[in-house]
Structure formats: C-alpha cells, structure tokens
Amino acid sequence: MATTLAFAAPSLSSSSRVFVRRAPIPYHRSPNHLRLPPLKCSSSEPETAMSPADWTHKLIAGAAGFGFLETSYLTYLKLTGYDAFCPVGGGTCSDVLNSDYAIVFGIPLPLIGMAAYGLVAALGLQLASNKLLFGINKSTAQAVLLGATASMAAASAYFLYILTTRFSDSSCSYCLLSAFLSFTLFFVTLKDLGLQEVSKKLGLQLLVASIVILTLNTSYNSSKSGSSSLAEIELPYYATEITTPSSPFALSLARHLHSVGAKMYGAFWCSHCQEQKEMFGREAAKELDYVECFPEGYRTGTKMIKACINAKLEGFPTWIIKGQVLSGEQELSELAQVSDYNQSVQPS
Numbered sequence: 001m002a003t004t005l006a007f008a009a010p011s012l013s014s015s016s017r018v019f020v021r022r023a024p025i026p027y028h029r030s031p032n033h034l035r036l037p038p039l040k041c042s043s044s045e046p047e048t049a050m051s052p053a054d055w056t057h058k059l060i061a062g063a064a065g066f067g068f069l070e071t072s073y074l075t076y077l078k079l080t081g082y083d084a085f086c087p088v089g090g091g092t093c094s095d096v097l098n099s100d101y102a103i104v105f106g107i108p109l110p111l112i113g114m115a116a117y118g119l120v121a122a123l124g125l126q127l128a129s130n131k132l133l134f135g136i137n138k139s140t141a142q143a144v145l146l147g148a149t150a151s152m153a154a155a156s157a158y159f160l161y162i163l164t165t166r167f168s169d170s171s172c173s174y175c176l177l178s179a180f181l182s183f184t185l186f187f188v189t190l191k192d193l194g195l196q197e198v199s200k201k202l203g204l205q206l207l208v209a210s211i212v213i214l215t216l217n218t219s220y221n222s223s224k225s226g227s228s229s230l231a232e233i234e235l236p237y238y239a240t241e242i243t244t245p246s247s248p249f250a251l252s253l254a255r256h257l258h259s260v261g262a263k264m265y266g267a268f269w270c271s272h273c274q275e276q277k278e279m280f281g282r283e284a285a286k287e288l289d290y291v292e293c294f295p296e297g298y299r300t301g302t303k304m305i306k307a308c309i310n311a312k313l314e315g316f317p318t319w320i321i322k323g324q325v326l327s328g329e330q331e332l333s334e335l336a337q338v339s340d341y342n343q344s345v346q347p348s
Contacts, residue, residue, distance in 0.1 A: 054128050056192045060145070060185060061124030067117035067181040074110035074174060078102070083306060087173060095296075096172040098303045101162055104219045113152075113178060120148050120185060146189055146201055147208050153186035154209035158216055166299075234299035240274050246281025253332055254284035256341045262321040265291045265308055269298065270316040276329050 074097065077084050086093030096102070102109045123145045126132050132141055156179040163175055190198050198205075246254075266273030277285040293308035293316070303309065311320060319326040321338050335341075 056188060057124045057128035059124075060188055060192075061121050061128060063181055063185055063188075064117045064121035064124055067178060067185075068114060068121055070174065070177060070181075071110045071113035071117055075108060075114050078108040078110055081309070084174065086171075093170070093172050093174065094306075095303065096163065096167050096170050096175060099167075101159070101166070101220065104216060105222075116148060116152050117181075120145065120152075123148070142189075142193060142197075143201065143204070146193065146198075147204060149182070149186040149189045150205045150208045151212045152182040154212040155216065156182040158213050235269055235297055237268055237295060237297040240268060240277070242277050242280075242282040242285045244278050244281045246284035250280045250284040250332060251287065252343050253336055253339075253341055254280055254287035256343065257321070257335065257339055258287050258289055260322060260339050261289070262319065262335075262339055263289045263291055264317055264319055265293060265311055265313055266317040267293050267298075269294075272329050273317045276317050279329075279332055 074084065076082075077097070083094045084097050104112060123141055127138065127141055127145070130138075132138065136144075159175060160179055163170075163172060193201070264273075264276070266276070277288075277290075280288065291305075291307055291311075293304040293313070294302065295305065296302070304313070311318070315327050317329065319330055319335065319338075321335070322340075324338055326334070326338065
C-alpha cells in the first residue's frame with residue numbers, strides 16, 4: 001500500500017499542475033459567463049433610423065420648393081404681362097397681382113419671393129443632408145434660416161393687412177397660399193430650434209421683421225408720392241348721361257365707325273371722354289364701340305382692364321381706327337377722314 005501511495009502521489013501532483021493551468025478556460029465556468037453584451041442588436045439601429053431634425057429639414061425644403069414654383073410662375077406672368085389663372089376670385093385675383101403693391105422699389109414682388117423661397121429650400125436640403133456649403137457650420141445655417149423665414153412671415157403679415165384693407169372686395173388665392181407657406185416655414189423653423197434657442201435669437205427675429213415692414217412701407221409710400229393726385233382718390237364707378245341729340249351725320253358716322261371696328265378707350269371720370277361723346281350725341285354715342293378702362297371704379301392700386309393695358313394707352317380718350325392711334329378729343333370730320341367715311345351726308 002505504501003508503494004501504491006508513493007506511485008500515485010507524483011502522478012496526482014503532475015495532473016494537478018495541469019488542471020490548475022487550464023482552470024481559467026471560460027467553458028469550465030458557469031453558463032452565465034457565456035452571455036455577450038447586446039451590442040450587435042443595437043448597433044444597426046442608428047444607421048437606418050432618421051432623426052426628427054432630418055424630417056423637419058426635409059419638410060422645410062419641400063414647402064419652400066413648392067413656394068419657389070408658385071413664385072416662379074407669378075414672376076413669369078409679371079415679366080410677360082399675362083394674367084394669372086385664378087381658380088378662386090376670378091378677375092379680382094389679377095387686380096391684386098397687377099396692382100402697385102406687387103412691386104417693391106421697381107422689383108416685381110414674385111421675383112423677391114422666388115429668391116427667398118429658393119434660399120430656404122437650399123438651406124433645408126443642406127441641413128437635412130448635413131452637407132453645408134461655403135464652410136458654414138450648422139448653427140450659422142440655422143440662424144440664416146430663422147432670419148429668412150422670419151422676414152417672409154413678417155412680409156406675409158403685412159400683405160395680409162394690405163389685402164384686407166385695400167382689396168376688401170378682392171380675392172387672391174396665390175397671396176393666401178404664399179402666406180400659408182411663409183408662416184408654416186417660420187413656425188417649423190422655430191420648433192426645430194427649440195424654445196431655449198429661439199429665446200436667444202428673439203432680438204434677431206424682431207430686427208428682421210422691423211426692417212422688412214419698414215422697407216415695404218417706404219417703397220409703397222414712395223410709389224404713392226410719385227403718382228398723380230388721382231392715385232390718392234377712391235372713385236366708385238358711375239354712368240355718365242349724354243344730353244345733346246345726335247345729328248344725322250353723327251349717327252351715320254358712329255355706325256360707320258362701328259362697322260370698321262373702330263374703338264374709343266376712355267374712363268368714366270375723364271371729362272374729355274364725356275365731351276367726345278357729347279359731340280356724337282345721345283343716339284350716336286350708343287352706336288360707338290366704347291371701352292371703359294375702369295368698369296369697377298378707381299381706387300389706389302387699381303389697374304386698367306387688360307384690353308386697355310394691351311392697347312398701350314397714353315391718355316383718355318384714345319381712338320384706334322384701322323391700326324391708327326388718335327389721342328385726345330377728335331373732331332367728327334377727322335374721325336370721318338381716318339375711317340374713310342364717304343357717305344352722302346356730310347358734317348354741317
């Protein structure tokens with residue numbers, strides 16, 4: 001037995017040394033030590049998820065892009081002289097878009113709006129993609145975006161005031177749509193910055209709004225002071241009465257002028273137009289192709305109807321006979337000569 005123990009002791013000692021060296025191997029431990037931290041499951045989520053700020057910037061870019069298309073269309077119409085298609089409001093929409101309030105220091109208002117919407121759309125796209133140009137950082141881009149949207153909202157508020165006070169009987173769907181987009185862009189930008197950041201930039205917003213309103217007000221006041229005194233008056237349309245009877249010659253000439261397509265352009269408040277009609281007399285005046293350039297009356301900002309604008313009138317009355325333009329009152333004999341009137345009845 002002693003021999004056996006002596007033989008076993010070294011063997012046990014040797015195997016014990018081997019066992020001690022292999023003891024730290026993990027798979028000899030409790031199964032709880034095989035658990036791995038959940039890094040793999042969560043690591044892919046930031047790569048596919050989109051932050052709320054990205055959606056906000058894409059919304060800003062989309063709304064501004066829509067506004068850019070609208071103002072581009074209105075700019076094209078303004079530069080070409082065409083009337084806008086107005087689904088709501090009919091002709092009153094064109095009255096607003098063609099008024100003096102659609103120009104700021106000689107620049108068409110839609111062109112200014114197109115530049116503003118284009119800037120906001122570009123900033124929104126850059127912030128959404130985190131690729132800012134010209135070396136500016138995100139904070140600077142957000143400050144510029146806030147200033148741009150604040151100026152657009154201030155201008156829209158001013159134009160809504162003009163629309164309700166100066167054009168209370170008119171409707172302009174394009175104006176309302178632009179105002180909606182401007183306010184939307186402004187409030188979405190405020191939400192993106194957060195209350196704390198907005199409060200820090202409150203002074204910037206107030207400064208921008210004040211400059212915009214002051215600029216618009218100065219432009220419109222300058223336009224009024226440079227226009228005629230009639231621009232300061234509001235005149236409702238009224239019909240004029242012809243009191244003199246028509247001579248046979250005047251009646252025959254009026255019918256001849258009508259047959260050759262001669263037109264007389266005038267305004268209800270024009271005394272020379274009234275005197276021209278009196279030359280023809282009550283019956284003959286009804287035979288004339290007379291075009292009233294202000295059938296809805298005249299007030300500040302009102303433009304002539306399209307037919308008068310296209311005729312490029314320089315004053316009232318204006319005759320256009322066989323392509324020839326005659327400005328001012330005309331003697332009946334002159335009208336007869338220009339229109340090739342050769343009837344047997346001659347002026348007395």
